[in-house]
Amino acid sequence: GIQVEQSPPDLILQEGANSTLRCNFSDSVNNLQWFHQNPWGQLINLFYIPSGTKQNGRLSATTVATERYSLLYISSSQTTDSGVYFCAVRGGTSYGKLTFGQGTILTVHP
């Protein structure tokens, strides 16, 4: 099956700093999503981005499908950005299963 690798595994920032999270995948994808899992465990959709670039406030994401990676940018980080960020992909042409990466644990200190 498709492999998903996220980096870095851990990231510690001071409030106000910018960061870039990376997701590499081993095959072509027809679905790529970024999620934020907050300290209460809720998985929150950030972006559906199998290709191209999207922005939502301080967050933006870019997927270069031909090179099999996606980047999540967080600007002017806030303590509420803390949590785990997951990249999830679906490979091939079928529908259904998302394969999740292991996540990046982000801690933002005030």
Add this chain to the structure above:
Amino acid sequence: DAGVIQSPRHEVTEMGQEVTLRCKPISGHDYLFWYRQTMMRGLELLIYFNNNVPIDDSGMPEDRFSAKMPNASFSTLKIQPSEPRDSAVYFCASSTLADSSTDTQYFGPGTRLTVL
């Protein structure tokens, strides 16, 4: 919309007992997914349904696990008998292909299961 609803939010049970987890997908969504999250294995798909029909159950760990979707607004995941290694957070998610521009899976709050 209320989003994906799961119950209970927390379940503590003893080894050998039957556990039933429940999920109500977002209205109008025709795909429903059950995932499990553990520290060791991360987030993994157990089973998913399309129009109430199980499509892929290859992630179901063993015969002790079963899932049903009797109608478009309700699904259950049952573990019988439960074992301590089943302790995890179980997520339900739903989606639809009706709008191909947003092929997004929406997750419920999860059920944290502890088997003693």
